[in-house]
Amino acid sequence: MITGTGIVKTFKQRGNVLDKREVRALRGVDFSIPKGGAASFIGESGCGKTTLGRIIAGLETHDEGEIVIDDVAMSSLKPKARQPYFRRIQMIHQDPYSALNPTRTIFQTLQAPLRLRARQTGRDGKWIDERASEVLSLVGLDPGSVLGRYPHQLSGGMRQRVVIARALTVDPEMLVADEAVSMIDVSLRLGILALLKDLRERLGVAVLFITHDVATARYIGDDGDLYVIYRGQVIEHGKVDTVISDPVHPYTQSLLSAIPVLHGLEQPGTQPVVPLSGLDESLSDGGCLFARRCPFHTERCTSELPALGRSEGVPQEHACFYPERRDVVARPMSGV
Amino acid sequence: MSKQAPGVRIDGLTVTYNNLPAVRNVSLELPPGTITGIVGESGSGKSTLALSLLNAVQPPGRIAAGSVEIDEIGNVVEFAAEQIRRVRGSQIGYVFQAAQNSLNPLKTVGKQLLDLGRSHGVEDLRGLVRDAKDLLGRMGLDGARVLDSHQHELSGGMRQRVGIMLALVLNAHLVVLDEPTTALDMITQSTILKIIREVHEERGLTTLVITHDIGVVAEVADRLAVMYGGRLVEQGPTREVLASPQHPYTRGLIRAIPRLTGDIDEAQALPGRPPTLATVPAEGCVFRERCPLRMDVCDTVDPAAEAYGTRIVACHAVKVKEHA
Ligand SMILES: Nc1ncnc2c1ncn2[C@@H]1O[C@H](COP(=O)(O)OP(=O)(O)OP(=O)(O)O)[C@@H](O)[C@H]1O
Ligand SMILES: Nc1ncnc2c1ncn2[C@@H]1O[C@H](COP(=O)(O)OP(=O)(O)OP(=O)(O)O)[C@@H](O)[C@H]1O
Ligand code: SF4
Ligand SMILES: [Mg+2]
Ligand SMILES: [Mg+2]
Numbered sequence: 001m002i003t004g005t006g007i008v009k010t011f012k013q014r015g016n017v018l019d020k021r022e023v024r025a026l027r028g029v030d031f032s033i034p035k036g037g038a039a040s041f042i043g044e045s046g047c048g049k050t051t052l053g054r055i056i057a058g059l060e061t062h063d064e065g066e067i068v069i070d071d072v073a074m075s076s077l078k079p080k081a082r083q084p085y086f087r088r089i090q091m092i093h094q095d096p097y098s099a100l101n102p103t104r105t106i107f108q109t110l111q112a113p114l115r116l117r118a119r120q121t122g123r124d125g126k127w128i129d130e131r132a133s134e135v136l137s138l139v140g141l142d143p144g145s146v147l148g149r150y151p152h153q154l155s156g157g158m159r160q161r162v163v164i165a166r167a168l169t170v171d172p173e174m175l176v177a178d179e180a181v182s183m184i185d186v187s188l189r190l191g192i193l194a195l196l197k198d199l200r201e202r203l204g205v206a207v208l209f210i211t212h213d214v215a216t217a218r219y220i221g222d223d224g225d226l227y228v229i230y231r232g233q234v235i236e237h238g239k240v241d242t243v244i245s246d247p248v249h250p251y252t253q254s255l256l257s258a259i260p261v262l263h264g265l266e267q268p269g270t271q272p273v274v275p276l277s278g279l280d281e282s283l284s285d286g287g288c289l290f291a292r293r294c295p296f297h298t299e300r301c302t303s304e305l306p307a308l309g310r311s312e313g314v315p316q317e318h319a320c321f322y323p324e325r326r327d328v329v330a331r332p333m334s335g336v
Numbered sequence: 337m338s339k340q341a342p343g344v345r346i347d348g349l350t351v352t353y354n355n356l357p358a359v360r361n362v363s364l365e366l367p368p369g370t371i372t373g374i375v376g377e378s379g380s381g382k383s384t385l386a387l388s389l390l391n392a393v394q395p396p397g398r399i400a401a402g403s404v405e406i407d408e409i410g411n412v413v414e415f416a417a418e419q420i421r422r423v424r425g426s427q428i429g430y431v432f433q434a435a436q437n438s439l440n441p442l443k444t445v446g447k448q449l450l451d452l453g454r455s456h457g458v459e460d461l462r463g464l465v466r467d468a469k470d471l472l473g474r475m476g477l478d479g480a481r482v483l484d485s486h487q488h489e490l491s492g493g494m495r496q497r498v499g500i501m502l503a504l505v506l507n508a509h510l511v512v513l514d515e516p517t518t519a520l521d522m523i524t525q526s527t528i529l530k531i532i533r534e535v536h537e538e539r540g541l542t543t544l545v546i547t548h549d550i551g552v553v554a555e556v557a558d559r560l561a562v563m564y565g566g567r568l569v570e571q572g573p574t575r576e577v578l579a580s581p582q583h584p585y586t587r588g589l590i591r592a593i594p595r596l597t598g599d600i601d602e603a604q605a606l607p608g609r610p611p612t613l614a615t616v617p618a619e620g621c622v623f624r625e626r627c628p629l630r631m632d633v634c635d636t637v638d639p640a641a642e643a644y645g646t647r648i649v650a651c652h653a654v655k656v657k658e659h660a
Pocket of ligand 2: 378381382383433548612
C-alpha cells in the first residue's frame with residue numbers, strides 16, 4: 001500500500017534571477033494505491049502528472065507532505081534507508097526506444113539488474129538465466145527468440161514489453177507507467193494495457209498509470225481509481241468508470257468533451273463543455289484554479305477555493321462548488 | 337493564378353528507399369473542397385505519400401512510378417526543384433511532421449514570416465502580418481507576442497500552431513497537414529481540429545490530414561484512407577468506413593481503439609506486428625501475416641484496389657464476398 005498526503009512541489013525556474021518565477025507543480029495532492037491496485041493520473045500537459053509519478057518512485061524530492069510505503073513514513077528514514085522501498089517502485093517511461101541501451105542484447109539488459117538481485121539474495125548464474133527467461137515469458141515474449149536480439153530488431157510494442165520485463169526483475173511492488181503506451185502503435189496498444197492488468201492479477205503488482213489518453217485508463221482494470229489533476233491539484237477522484245461516465249467537475253467534463261468522437265460508431269454527448277479560454281497559468285486570487293476558464297463560474301468561484309470533498313448524491317470526490325452531471329461523453333451507437 | 341480548391345489525383349504511385357517500396361502502387365483522389373484523412377501505424381508510409389505531393393521525398397527515397405496530378409499545377413512528379421519551390425507555400429501549404437522542431441532557432445517567428453512573404457513576392461507585408469496575427473489569434477494565441485518570439489520561447493503546442501499558421505498564411509488552396517496535433521493535449525487538439533475545419537470551409541480548400549490517430553480523422557475528415565505496409569488498403573467516406581469497415585486490417589484497427597464507454601472486452605489488440613520496409617512481403621497481400629481471413633491466393637497475389645460502391649478495398653476475401 002502506498003499513500004501520499006498533502007504532496008507539494010514547487011520548481012524554481014532557472015535563469016533570470018531578478019524575475020524568479022516559481023512553478024507550483026503540485027499543490028497538496030493526496031492519493032492512495034492499495035497493494036496490487038491501480039490508479040490513473042490524467043490531466044492536461046504540465047498539470048504535474050509526471051512530477052507526481054517521479055516523487056512516488058523516489059526520483060524527485062517534494063517540499064511538503066508525506067509518502068507512506070507499507071506503513072513506513074519515508075520522512076522518518078534517512079535517504080539511504082529509503083532506497084529499498086523506492087527500488088520496488090519501478091518507472092516505465094514513455095519512449096521504449098530510448099529506454100533500452102542499443103548496444104546491449106536483451107539478455108545483457110536483463111542481466112545487469114538480475115546480477116545485483118542474485119548477489120543480494122545469494123543466488124547463482126543459473127538463476128539469472130532462468131529468471132531472465134521467466135520475466136520475458138511474463139510479459140508475453142518468447143525468450144528463445146528475444147534474448148539474443150538487440151533493441152532495434154524488435155517492434156515498439158516488443159521493446160516496451162522488454163522495458164516492463166526489466167522492471168519485473170526486481171520484484172516490484174508497483175509499476176509507474178508514464179504515458180507507457182502513447183508511442184506504441186494503436187494495433188498493439190491494448191496488448192500492453194492487457195499485460196499491465198494481467199501483471200496486477202497474477203503477481204499482485206500495483207500499477208500507477210499516467211496518461212493524457214483517458215480511455216486507456218479503463219483498460220488496466222475497472223477497479224482502479226482515477227485522479228483528474230488540474231494545475232497541480234486533484235479536482236476529481238473516484239472509481240475510473242464512475243468518473244469517466246458521470247463526471248461532475250467542469251474541468252473533467254472539458255477534458256472528456258475534447259476526446260475525438262468516432263462519428264459513425266459513436267454518438268457525441270449532448271452537453272459538451274468547452275473551456276472559455278486556453279490554459280491560463282496566472283494565479284487566481286485564492287479562487288478555484290479553473291474559474292477563469294470555467295463556463296459555469298460564479299463570483300464565489302473567483303474568491304473562494306473549493307476543496308476536494310464529497311457532496312450529496314455524488315459517489316466521487318470533487319473540488320467544485322456546483323457539481324452537476326452533464327452528458328459529455330460519446331456513447332457507442334446502438335446497432336453497431 | 338486561380339484561387340479555387342484544386343482536385344488531386346494520385347495514380348499508381350510507388351516510392352522507394354534504397355529500392356525498398358515504402359509506398360506501393362497507391363491511387364487516391366482528393367476531390368476539390370474535401371478533407372481527406374490518411375491513417376496508418378508508424379512506418380506505414382503516410383509521410384512518404386504526403387511528401388510526394390510536393391515531390392519532396394528525400395534521398396535515398398525516390399518516386400519510382402506513378403503520377404500526382406494537381407489541378408492548375410500539373411503533375412508534380414515531373415517538376416524540377418525550382419518549380420516546386422514556387423508552388424510550395426503559395427499554392428500548396430504544408431505542415432511537416434514534427435513541425436514543432438522545424439522553425440529557425442535564430443530568427444523570431446515574425447522574421448521568418450516576412451522571409452516567407454518576400455520569397456513568394458508578397459507585396460503587402462503588413463497585410464501578411466495582419467493575417468498571421470489573425471490566424472494565431474483564432475488558435476488561441478497572442479499573435480503579437482508569438483511573432484516576437486524565438487522558437488525556444490514557445491511550447492511544443494504553440495510551435496505546432498505556428499507551423500499551421502505558416503502553411504495557411506499565403507492563402508494556398510491545397511493544404512497538407514502531417515500529424516498536426518501529435519504534441520498537443522486533448523483540449524488544445526480539439527480547438528485546433530475545429531479551426532482546421534473552419535478555415536477549410538471559409539477558404540474553400542482541399543485538405544489532406546495525415547495521422548496515426550483515427551480519432552483525429554474521425555473528427556475532421558470527410559473521407560478516410562487507411563494505409564498498411566505502404567499500401568492503401570481501404571478508402572471511403574469517413575463515417576461509412578468507421579461504421580462498417582471492410583478490410584480486415586481496418587476492422588482490426590478500429591476494434592483495437594481503447595474506448596471511453598461500452599464493453600471493455602469488445603476492444604482487442606490486433607495479433608502480430610506491423611511490417612517494416614525490410615519485412616514487407618515482396619508478393620501477395622501485405623497484411624496476410626496478421627489476417628484472420630487469409631486464403632491461398634493471399635500468399636502469392638497482391639490484391640488490387642477495387643471499388644464497391646463508395647468504398648475502395650484491396651482484399652481478396654472482400655472481393656470473394658462481394659461477388660458471391
Ligand atoms: N525540473 C523542472 N524544473 C522546472 N520546472 C519543472 C521541472 N519539471 C517540471 N516542471 C514544471 O512543473 C509543471 C508540471 O510538469 P510535469 O512534467 O509534471 O507535467 P505533466 O503533467 O507530466 O505534463 P505532460 O503531459 O506534458 O507530460 C510544468 O509546469 C513543468 O514545466
Ligand atoms: N530517409 C529514409 N531512409 C530510409 N528509409 C526511410 C526513410 N524515410 C522513411 N523510411 C522508411 O519508409 C517507411 C515509411 O516511412 P514514413 O515516414 O512514410 O512512415 P509514416 O507512416 O509517416 O510513419 P510515422 O507514423 O512514424 O510518421 C518506414 O519503414 C521508414 O522506416
Ligand atoms: S487479401 Fe487476404 S490476407 Fe490480405 S487482407 Fe484480404 S483476406 Fe487478408
Ligand atoms: Mg509528463
Ligand atoms: Mg510520418
